Amino acid sequence: MDKKSSIRNVGRPIPGFSYGINNCIVDDSVIETLLHEACEKYPFYGYKKVTCILRRSHGLQLNAKKVYRLAKKLGLLLPYVKHTKQGHLAIARDVKAINKLWQIDIKYVKALNGQFIMLTDIIDVYSRKLVGREITPTATTEDAKTAVKRALIENNVTSNIVLRSDNGPQFTSVKFEQFCKTNNIYHELIPTSSPNYNAHIESFHSLLSKECISWNEIRNFTHGYMLIDEYIEFYNEERIHGSLNYLSPNEFIRKSII
CATH class of the missing domain: 3.30.420.10 (Ribonuclease H-like superfamily/Ribonuclease H)
Structure with a gap:
């Protein structure tokens, strides 16, 4: 591997987009809303099962690592819910x-x-x-x-x-x-x-x-x-x-x- 290739490969990769039906790009805010809905309906599911629900119900093309990251950001990981809510x-x-x-x-x-x-x-x-x-x-x-x-x-x-x-x-x-x-x-x-x-x-x-x-x-x-x-x-x-x-x-x- 040359020096330039080595430099290009250093560091954390940029997160990719998620896709829905017909390969339409789906914004993370939409995924967060659907994720919240799924966790409300199935509060006993872990992030891997919720990933399956999002794929089956909404045709989303995303992996469990992304669902984990978004669920952690929103405080939706079990035990439900970790973050302090406003209001x-x-x-x-x-x-x-x-x-x-x-x-x-x-x-x-x-x-x-x-x-x-x-x-x-x-x-x-x-x-x-x-x-x-x-x-x-x-x-x-x-x-x-x-x-x-x-x-x-x-x-x-x-x-x-x-x-x-x-x-x-x-x-x-x-x-x-x-x-x-x-x-x-x-x-x-x-x-x-x-x-x-x-x-x-x-x-x-x-x-x-x-x-x-x-x-x-x-x-x-x-x-x-x-x-x-x-x-x-x-x-x-x-x-x-x-x-x-x-x-x-x-x-x-x-x-x-x-």
Whole structure:
């Protein structure tokens, strides 16, 4: 081996990308979200079994070493969970007005070409209105912060808001908690494996799946973005809810203000 070759081979190799269906590159933030979901569902699995789940369920091409590295970074290695989470534990609340309690969650959609469409959505518990959203190829803390910023601005909210989330890595980060404190948001976390505490945003994502995603063959990210954006507008303006006296969320808000 010559001297130049020796120099090139010294040091730690640069981590490679991970791939999904049709050899599409998958961002680590997406893998972290799917990893967190798998660990929530199977908290008794080690990283090797979780790797198998990610491969089978999502078509990801990744090795167990990468899953171990990401799980260690997120504090998801057994015993579950090692890292200290930010935020407060969620409690039962009697909500009687709009913009008092919001729920935030992330949903992923996989397009036919293998691209991931990551939705960071925020719902107002009282009116059922989707007050904020961010549709991106990733699922980072910055994406979550952007969704909350949009919700605050578009709904003219400056204080006295409770934001409830699950224990995803985007929401348990120090950066997200600092952001909440800066914006006068009381951030609370639901207990592990208790999606019923976030029932309203879970319900919205279920409706989105049944009434939009399952009815369309989403070709790619751009196509999915358009369809989902159109559905959110329909949901807020037109879709009636039995719990709102058969009004849409925006109709319910307008009648509540009168």
